[in-house]
Amino acid sequence: MYSFFSTLPTPKPDPLFAIAAEAQAAGPNVINGTLGIYMDEDGKPLVLPSVKFAIAELQRNLQHFSYSYPPLNGLPDFRSSVSSLLVGTRNVHVASIASTGGTGALALNLRLLRMMLGDGDVPIIVPTPAWANHLPVCKWAGLAVHEAQYLENGKVSISDILETAKKINKPFGLLLQVGCHNPTGLDLDQKQTAELTAELQKFSCVVLLDFAYQGFKDEPETDASLIGQCIDARLTTLVTWSASKNHSIYGLRTGLAAAIVSSVEEKKNIDGNYSTITRGxxxxxxxxxxxIVAIVQNKFSKQWREDLRAARLLMQRKRELLKQNLPDSFQRSLAGYGMFAMLPLSPDQVLRLKVEEKVFLPLDGRINIAGIPEKRIGELCVKIIKSL
Ligand SMILES: Cc1ncc(COP(=O)(O)O)c(C=O)c1O
Incomplete structure (x- = not known):
């Protein structure tokens, strides 16, 4: 009997998850810089004290936790507390929907984008290098991806984003990361974001802000400043937010898709469209x-901010140690913020590090700094230098 299963392509394993599985299988003493998870000094995923408090509170009141179907847009307390994290006290309305992590939020917003910009070929500009899943998620949402160069001579640049925008003569989406850029750690500076948001006013476009690391560069409100700049520039703005990193609840798949709108009617309409999209x-x-996030934000916000402060300081200390112990050729790639940096290593060097030194990195040389215990950074640098 002919099987239509045979029409399927041979699947390629996700390269990042594949190397992470190899690192896991290689035992506890390897150096694992693969998946973007914040590890404690023992190499275990960190559980934030504020999240522990919230879980204890949830357990104490478990009889009130509903196991029924939730509203399609998610729990109201969660949506309102995260919306406040995004826009603070600004005089705007936020339409929103809870999602399965930041990835789910992106998938929902990309579908909303398609509904807004029409059924044909909907263009989206994705600055690359990008988070490894940006291009696949855009593709599966049926968008026409236009890649723009994010780096020029190793430095962040907005030139190619604007050049690419000029070549698209119809409304388009632009996917921007808000901070702690994955994979480079290098962000647009204040001057660049001011220039970019001003220039974007000349185009018919929707800005999609991918906000997976709120609180990892600076205080949560400071990290959200690009959202404020987009609001001030009156750009149509969608935000995809993730609790995976800043609440350290990766496996609970928690995120929010949001649209910044100007009226109650618009909010009602977009909330409804979000619920239609998620239902399908x-x-x-x-x-x-x-x-958990709602309890953290409503009851343990002070502790959460302290937790994030400690996480930021540790990431900065580790980055500093890498800078001090690696040669000049690595300095520019380590100039950024957050969990990641793209080390200037060839695929051959990355493979040598794996085979000879038991240091696991993806082939493009991206390292998750937050995954390496501080006490092993010196040892890591010695191994990297040996591999050069
Ligand atoms: C830039 C960026 N966006 C979105 C995500 C997805 O987050 P989540 O794991 O919550 O789906 C990540 C995760 O690594 C990311 O780095």
Missing amino acids: LHSAAPTFGQA
Whole structure:
């Protein structure tokens, strides 16, 4: 009997998850700089004290936790507390929907973008190098991807984003990361964001802000400043937010897709469109992570901010140690913020590091600095230098 299964392509394993699985299988003593997870000094995923408090609170009141279907747009407390994190006290309205992590938020917003910009070929500019999943998620949402160069001579540049925008003579989306850029760690500076938001006013475009690292560069409100700049520039703005990193609840798959709007009517309309999209995709997102984030934000916000401060300081200290112990050729790639840097290593050097030194990195040389114990950074640098 002919099987249509045979029409399927041979799947390629996700390169990042594949190397992460190799690192996991290689035992506890390897140096694992693969997946973007914030590890403690023992190499285990960190659980934030504020999140522990929230889970304890949730357990104490478990009889009130609903196991029923949630509203399609998610738990109201979760949506309102995260919306406040995005826009603070600004005089705007936020339409929103809970999602399965930041990836789910992106998938929802890309579908909303398609509904807004029409059924034909909907263009989206994706500055690259990008988070490894940006291009696949855009592709599966049926968008026409236009890649623009994010780096010029190793420095962040907006030139190619604007050049690419000029070549697209129809409304388009622009996917920008808000901070702690994945994979480079290098962000647009204040001057560049001011210039970019001013220039974008000349185009018919929707800005999609991917905000996966709020609180990893600076205080959460400071990190959200690009959202404020887009609002001030009156750009149509969508935000995809993730709780994976800044609440350290990766597996609970918790995120929010949001649209910054100017009226209650517009909010009602977009909330409704979000619920239509999610219903046709996978229905409502899981609620346990939403409940935790809502408790953290409403009851343990001070502790959460302290947790993030400690996480930021540790990441900065590790980055500093890498800078001090690696040669000049590495300095520019380590100039950024957050979990990641793209080390200037060839695929051959990355492979040598794996085979000879038991240091696991993806082939493009991206390192998750937050995954390496501080006490092993010196040892890592010696191994990297040996591999050159
Ligand atoms: C830039 C960026 N966006 C989105 C995500 C996805 O986040 P989540 O794991 O919550 O789906 C990540 C995760 O690494 C990321 O780096």
